[in-house]
Amino acid sequence: MWVIPREELSSVQKLKKILISPPEISYSDIQYILNYIQPENFFDFRHNHQFESKIAGIVGMPYVLSAQSGTAALHLALKVLGVKTGDTVLCQSMTFVASANPILYERANPVFIDSEPETLNMDPELLEKAIQELFKKGIKPAAIIYVHTFGTPGNADEVMRIGRQYGIPIIEDAAEALGSYYDNTPAGNFGDISVFSFNINKIISTGGGGALCSKNKKYVEKARFLANQAKEQRQHYEHCELGYNYQLNPFAAILGKAQLPKLKHRAEKKRELHRFYFDLFKNLKNIKLIGESHKSRSNFWVNAVIFENYDTYNSMVSLFEAFGVEVKPLWKPMHMQPLYKSYMHYLNGVSENAYRLGLFLPSGSSMTKAQRDQIEYIIKKL
Ligand SMILES: Cc1ncc(COP(=O)(O)O)c(C=O)c1O
The missing domain is CATH 3.40.640.10 (Type I PLP-dependent aspartate aminotransferase-like (Major domain))
Known part of the structure; x- marks a missing residue:
């Protein structure tokens, strides 16, 4: 597992926490x-x-x-x-x-x-x-x-x-x-x-x-x-x-x-952010960024990645936690929830895998350049 040098930690901990989907009231x-x-x-x-x-x-x-x-x-x-x-x-x-x-x-x-x-x-x-x-x-x-x-x-x-x-x-x-x-x-x-x-x-x-x-x-x-x-x-x-x-x-x-x-502008900013993640992840073969289908144009409300193995997943979790980035796994599917698991379900393993190996990424349309740089810095350490 990746260990963060003490001097790096103290400087980044001063930055505000980067949230997945922060409120956008101006x-x-x-x-x-x-x-x-x-x-x-x-x-x-x-x-x-x-x-x-x-x-x-x-x-x-x-x-x-x-x-x-x-x-x-x-x-x-x-x-x-x-x-x-x-x-x-x-x-x-x-x-x-x-x-x-x-x-x-x-x-x-x-x-x-x-x-x-x-x-x-x-x-x-x-x-x-x-x-x-x-x-x-x-x-x-x-x-x-x-x-x-x-x-x-x-x-x-x-x-x-x-x-x-x-x-x-x-x-x-x-x-x-x-x-x-x-x-x-x-x-x-x-x-x-x-x-x-x-x-x-x-x-x-x-x-x-x-x-x-x-x-x-x-x-x-x-x-x-x-x-x-x-x-x-x-x-x-x-x-x-x-x-x-x-x-x-x-x-x-x-x-x-x-x-x-503000909807159009925010959707454009979120699209730009998706592009930023796309560029960051495109050469990392064991991480998949969830994108659009060939007919869809998304507002990219939140970005999500799915890892191929637990090692990279765990590294990302510890890096995000150490650098003050909010960490959340993708939704636990309903058929796995204690409230719902007794109901009928039709499965192919996709949602369970996405839950076990997937994380949300910070996706606010108001993300600053400094926050983007911080995320880029983290992902390049993977
Ligand atoms: C997919 C989905 N359905 C329904 C809801 C419910 O919306 P609300 O929180 O406004 O009740 C949410 C979000 O919160 C959602 O993400």
Whole structure:
């Protein structure tokens, strides 16, 4: 294992920790918000509607609901599609737990699908195999939750073809993929419903927030109704269905309006950063940087590498830790999680290998030149 000379350590430890996905709220955002610090703006949902129409413009989906979180939006998506107790929902295994949790909120049964190796998106071949086997057992899945892993769309054509062929609606979990494209079409434009997150670590943030988008007006109307406690349109408070308090707070929507114009620039900065990593890793044969598919253009929300062996993996972990760089393994797949491992899964080993030998890399669009130099210095020691 690599040992860091004492004098190097003391000089680098003075630098600020380099985070994987740091919050990107700037003073101009604060300035924008300050213009709205009046009591009426705290409950003025016109800010939400303006934020929603801007998202609609970016994603090319005509109907959008802003929500309290991406998780809430995913939950609403399942509700709108009528997913109920005992239903089966197909979900990517290599994802953040929030993609799967709403399935259990509805007491439905997840079936986890492994990834293809190029982008770690859902493997369409395994997806089709799972559907065929479920059909043979007389089970028609109620939905497919397809995630653009780390912001990068994979083989969306195939997943959409499968959804159409078997008549299964697709929820596009584009939580990380605002500003990404597949075949020149924005991520979030494909599914029957798509979902975004504006959590603090995302490319655009409202502090905490999400959105549900669709070309189907009825879906978004229903989601809006459920997100507002399923309050019937009456003079008095009348409730016939179980609802939720999932609306985005208007002040968060104001922050979102300040942030959205920065999307393109941030995606370009992140693309540049990916290029920097590509150049650094291209001659290291035992490390693979996860890239795009031939049809996708990623926002490169986070960069990820997979090592061929534990020696290099461990060296990178100790170097990152010593030099004050945040270290995190890639997501532990859902089929390996104590909460989910008893549910059905279709595996090919890709996500388990990515978890065991993969690391996230610092990917903030505001990364400074000094921080880049530091990372370059570390990687050249591998
Ligand atoms: C793939 C994925 N799905 C869903 C979510 C949930 O979004 P939120 O944190 O806004 O609830 C996240 C992120 O946090 C995510 O990365």
